[in-house]
Amino acid sequence: MSKKCYRFFGGALAAQEKWLNRMAARGFRLARTEKLLYEFEACGPGKYQYRVEFVGQKSRKDAEDYRQFLEDLGYRTFYKNINLNYSVGKVRWRPWAEPGGRIATNATTYDRELLIVEKEADGKPFELHTTYEDQIACTGVLRGPWLCMTAMFAFFGVVFPNIIFWVLAALFALPALYYQVQIWRLRREAKTKEW
Amino acid sequence: MRDYAKGGALTEVTFYILLSLYTPKHGYAVMQFIEEQTGGRLALGAGTLYGALNTLLEKGWIAPWGEAEGRKKEYRITPLGRERAERELQRLRELAATASEIMGGAT
Known part of the structure; x- marks a missing residue:
């Protein structure tokens, strides 16, 4: 059974994370994302935990390298857009980003600014950054x-x-x-x- | 990471990562090693571990190991990394000796 929800959280990362964890606690695991869409599939309540991380400052290679590292650790990841922009041929200047990520286009991290990270709950806190x-x-x-x-x-x-x-x-x-x-x-x- | 090449201390995270890589490991095994060795006191987040591994790669203290194609990336400590780890062990011995001398049989 799948469940589709339409939400827009913008830059409210903590709110998005809280909502995904609330859905997981109710027995819905994230299966797919689109601009506004979050599609869930049924799972055991509380079986998964979520973290939402901002990766819009990274170059495409660094973001992909990081995503692959997380996948290798056994986590599941989803890219997600932070803004809503339906124009074609997107280019953004991000002076605050790392050197490889300052020009963001469809081919880099534009519309992939967020990484939703899913971990199977094991009774331990799920933190991505610990120091x-x-x-x-x-x-x-x-x-x-x-x-x-x-x-x-x-x-x-x-x-x-x-x-x-x-x-x-x-x-x-x-x-x-x-x-x-x-x-x-x-x-x-x-x-x-x-x- | 706040590591000072001029004879200073390594962070605990850095030292444990170096110790874990005396035998080649991939990221998940490094996390497990640290958690097991510290009895769960030090649990590294994946993002922190990713940053720490990249920093150590840049410094040349660890290096990729084996063929990464189609499988998880593995890392191993380099001779330079071993030298830093040995220096840290010496520093910790000195620190422990000083602490024992001052604190004596304090429990």
Whole structure:
């Protein structure tokens, strides 16, 4: 029995992860994804756990290498889009990305910004990043796009004085601040503990 | 990873990965080795392990081992990696000796 759900989570990775885990707890395992579609198949309740990771900063090769590494560990993975864009011939400049991922196109990580990772539940916590240093790096990656948008709208606000640009800059600054607070907290912890 | 080549300490994760690769292993076996050796105290996340392996590959402390085509990638410690691990063991011995001297029979 399959079940189709249509959802859009955008950049709310934690909400998407929570929802997938809630579906798994109810006995639905992810089978396929499309733009808005999540197709599930029946499974034992709580048999699988999910994590959603942002890989939009990686080059196509690095993202694929990472995905293959996870598959080799026995996890199942699904690429997922973070934005909705139905235009053809997509090209995006991502100044916050790693060198190989700064120009994102259909052939790279465009529309494959997220990696949904599935693990069979074994009673242990399912974490992909377990050291402070790694968690700080990952949180920094998540902060990047928001910070970039904040800077862009602040720049527009200066060049074309209009309150709407400053409102947008402030809106994009909120998630950037949220991730920054997490980075400060992790850095504080890392001063006396390694992991 | 915060590893300092100038005689400094390796992170526990780095040291355990190097130890695990004295015999060739793929990623999952490295995770299992570390979990078993530490009684579950140190459980590495897959993403952290991926980053750590890539860093060690770049440093030349580990190297791919065997034919990766069609099967899981395996890694093995290099002579340079062994040298770093031996240096770390020496550092830990010194640290343990100092701690024993100061703490004596503290339990």
